Amino acid sequence: MKVGVIGSRGQLGSDLLKILADSIPLDKPEFDVLIPSSWPEITARGIDVLINTSAYNEVDQAEIDMDSCFNLNTFSPARLANFCDINKIIFITISTDYVFGFPPTVPPLPFSEESETNPLSVYGVSKRAGEILTLNRCKQSYVIRTCGLYGYASIARPRSSFVETMLRLAQKGNPISVVSDQIVSPTPTYDLALAINKLIEQLPPFGVYHLTADGFCSWYDFAKKIFDLAGLSVILKSTTMSAFNSKARRSPYTVLSNEKARRYGIQLPPWEVGLAAYLTNRKME
Numbered sequence: 545m546k547v548g549v550i551g552s553r554g555q556l557g558s559d560l561l562k563i564l565a566d567s568i569p570l571d572k573p574e575f576d577v578l579i580p581s582s583w584p585e586i587t588a589r590g591i592d593v594l595i596n597t598s599a600y601n602e603v604d605q606a607e608i609d610m611d612s613c614f615n616l617n618t619f620s621p622a623r624l625a626n627f628c629d630i631n632k633i634i635f636i637t638i639s640t641d642y643v644f645g646f647p648p649t650v651p652p653l654p655f656s657e658e659s660e661t662n663p664l665s666v667y668g669v670s671k672r673a674g675e676i677l678t679l680n681r682c683k684q685s686y687v688i689r690t691c692g693l694y695g696y697a698s699i700a701r702p703r704s705s706f707v708e709t710m711l712r713l714a715q716k717g718n719p720i721s722v723v724s725d726q727i728v729s730p731t732p733t734y735d736l737a738l739a740i741n742k743l744i745e746q747l748p749p750f751g752v753y754h755l756t757a758d759g760f761c762s763w764y765d766f767a768k769k770i771f772d773l774a775g776l777s778v779i780l781k782s783t784t785m786s787a788f789n790s791k792a793r794r795s796p797y798t799v800l801s802n803e804k805a806r807r808y809g810i811q812l813p814p815w816e817v818g819l820a821a822y823l824t825n826r827k828m829e
C-alpha cells in the first residue's frame with residue numbers, strides 16, 4: 545500500500561513517515577492542501593491510502609481566527625474526502641477528543657465512538673464538522689480521534705506540545721501552574737503512528753475509531769510525571785481551568801474509550817509508558 549501523508553513535517557506526520565513501509569510526504573511549501581491544483585500529485589503518484597494530519601491546532605487562537613480554522617479543519621478534509629471517493633483512495637483524517645463536551649454521567653465514563661458529541665470550542669466544532677463531511681463524502685474513510693499529542697517534531701518548533709512547553713518552562717526556573725480539573729489521555733505520536741500502521745494493514749470496517757494512550761490523568765498529573773521522569777526539580781502548582789482563563793472552553797473530562805480498536809488488536813501503551821519512552825528517545829533526536 546502506498547500511503548500519502550499530508551502534514552508530513554508535523555508531529556504525527558513525521559512519525560508516520562518513519563513507520564510506514566511505503567510513504568509519500570506531502571507538506572508545505574511543496575504541497576499545500578488548501579490549493580487543490582496541487583492534488584493531482586496524489587493520483588499521479590499512485591497513492592492507495594491518504595492520511596490527512598494537517599490541521600489548524602491552536603485551540604485558543606481559533607476562537608478569533610475562525611476562517612483559517614474552518615478552512616483547514618472542515619472544508620479541507622471535506623474536499624479531500626470527495627477527491628478520495630472519486631479516485632477510489634482510502635481516506636484517513638485525524639480528529640480530536642475536543643469534539644466532546646461535558647460528560648453526561650457522574651462519575652464520568654470514557655466516551656465511545658457512538659457517544660453524543662458536543663464540542664465547546666470553535667476548534668472542536670470545526671473538527672466535528674470535518675468528521676461528518678468526511679464520513680458523508682467518502683465511503684472508504686476512517687476518522688481517528690486522539691488526544692493531547694506530543695512528538696519529536698515539536699522539539700524545535702516555536703508552537704510546541706504540552707511536554708515540550710513544560711520542559712522549556714522548567715528551564716526558566718519559575719513556578720509553573722497547571723490545571724488539575726481537566727482529565728485527558730496524552731498520547732505520543734510515535735505510538736499513534738504504530739497504531740495507524742496496524743489499522744492500514746488490517747483495514748477494519750470504515751468509520752470512526754478512538755486511538756489514545758491507555759489510561760488517563762489531569763494535565764497537572766501529567767506535568768508532574770514529566771518533571772519526575774526528566775529529573776527536574778520544579779515548583780509545580782495546581783490550578784483550575786477557570787483560574788487559568790483560556791479563551792476557548794474545554795471539557796473537564798474527554799477520556800476516550802479505545803475498546804473498538806482493541807477488538808481489532810490495535811492498542812496503545814499506557815500514557816506513563818509512552819511518556820517514559822518519549823523522554824528517553826528524545827535525547828537521541
Ligand SMILES: NC(=O)C1=CN([C@@H]2O[C@H](COP(=O)(O)OP(=O)(O)OC[C@H]3O[C@@H](n4cnc5c(N)ncnc54)[C@H](OP(=O)(O)O)[C@@H]3O)[C@@H](O)[C@H]2O)C=CC1
Binds near residue numbers: 557600
Ligand atoms: N496536537 C494535538 O494535541 C492533537 C492533534 N490532533 C489532530 O491530530 C492531527 C495531527 O496533529 P499534529 O501532528 O500535532 O499537528 P502538527 O501541527 O504538528 O502538524 C501538522 C502539519 O500540517 C502542516 N500543514 C498546515 N497547513 C498545511 C497546508 N495548508 N498544507 C499542507 N500541510 C499543512 C503543518 O505545517 P506548519 O506547521 O508549517 O503549519 C504541519 O507540518 C491534526 O488533525 C490535529 O487536529 C488531535 C488531538 C490532539
Ligand SMILES: Cc1cn([C@H]2C[C@H](O)[C@@H](COP(=O)(O)OP(=O)(O)O[C@H]3O[C@@H](C)C(=O)[C@@H](O)[C@H]3O)O2)c(=O)[nH]c1=O
Binds near residue numbers: 639723726783790
Ligand atoms: C501551557 C499551560 C497549559 N495549561 C493548560 C491549558 C489547557 O487547559 C491544558 C492543555 O493545554 P495545551 O495548550 O497544551 O493544549 P490544548 O490546546 O488544550 O490541547 C489540545 O490540543 C488540541 C489540538 C487537541 O486536539 C486536544 O486533544 C488537546 O490536546 O493545560 C496550564 O494549566 N498551564 C500551562 O502552563
